[in-house]
Amino acid sequence: MSADLTYNYFNYFTEIEEHFQRARGTGIFLLSPLDWALIESWKNAGVPLEAVVRGIDEAFEKWRSKKQKTQMVNSLAFCAQAVLTHAQRIAGTEQPRSERSETPPFAENEVQAYLTRNAETLRTAGFEELALSLEALASGSLDDLEDLEQRLGVLEQKVLAILRARQSEEEALAARKSLDSQLRPYRGKMTADQLSMLERQYLDRDLLEKARLPRLSLFYCT
Secondary structure, eight states: OOSOOSSOGGGHHHHHHHHHHHHHTSSOOOOOHHHHHHHHHHHHHTOOHHHHHHHHHHHHHHHHHOSOOOSOOOOGGGGHHHHHHHHHHHHHHOOOOOOOOSSOSSOHHHHHHHHHHHHHHHHHTTOHHHHHHHHHHHHSOOSOHHHHHHHHHHHHHHHHHHHHHHOOHHHHHHHHHHHHHHHGGGGGGSOHHHHHHHHHHHHHHHHHHHTTOOOOSGGGOO
């Protein structure tokens, strides 16, 4: 894992959500499925948390400096271009941070409970083989979280492949139309690569949510 994250690696989602809420300054604000997909696309692309925090701050500073504000900032996608800019700056001008927390992000029993709980959910949904794989991970060594995260990623991709095979053309079209509707205001503010990754993350998340299946990544271990 990258050592240049300012905050604990596995707090990536929570830190971004809370910082966006503070920057918006309107109390509790629930992120949309598109917002969560965007965060996941940043995580998968290796965008440092520090870059996301700086980008959010810069985007809101520019918004507040405008004399006329036609609408509130209602999506994290509003900050996407600023986040990309800061990620490029950090990659090009700043040395990676060498310090890392020596405190494990999760207790072993927390990880075991998380894996076991997800295994039970998968078994109930008919994914017996994948449930057994999760249980095997839960009963094994949990010292190497990077390796565990990679294995969980492989299992989640297997789940998604099965769900895609089961999805009807009508369901796939409806998901795509929903995505296009939400993403339309921000297409001009993102690169083609950003859009492609965001679309994939959104559609994957939509598949899992409609099937009532959990994300398997340790990012969701709470």
